[in-house]
Amino acid sequence: MCKENRFANSHLDHVFDEPTSTGKHYCINSTSLRFIPKEELRRYSYVACERLFE
Template identity: 55%
Template sequence: MEEHWKNNDKADLQKSLTPMQYEVTQNNGTEPPFRNEFWDHEEEGIYVDIVSGKPLFSSRDKYDAGCGWPSFTKPIEDLEVIEKMDTTHGMVRTEVRSKTADSHLGHVFDDGPGPNGLRYCINSAALKFIPKGELAKQGYAKYEKLFS
């Protein structure tokens, strides 16, 4: 796996991320629905944290929830996705963050399909996509098994 996570400080991150990526991951922002990179992306592969490169979600668990953001039924590895109570905007929600980089990813809701009934509603700006055919080349060979 790409090991580029170096516990970047805010100044380094502002230089390496787009303004939207920085706003979402570092300031708990939200990108516009239906006007983001991955909301309707259908290629096979994995989605990793834009800051740490740690694997988060598989395209096999992605579905169209009609909300305008990429939605997933579960993370690839539960240990890298942490949940926190979010009481901003006059609501009580469950925020989803990456464990390694502490990046804000989005929120998880209990209105999803499948046996666990969860919908991980994630900002595209928090993600980098690694196509199935590039997994080994980019250091994510162990995730090729998800697509066999």
């Protein structure tokens, strides 16, 4: 299974059914991630995530 990007005709990850402890194996394309410093969370409207850094 992969998640298609409806605008760019690309995908960000794959989920494989494999014999693991969870029954799934997840693989994500690291270039699809955007790292935002915790000091800039409000600037990018991630206020709800601030509590994760307390």
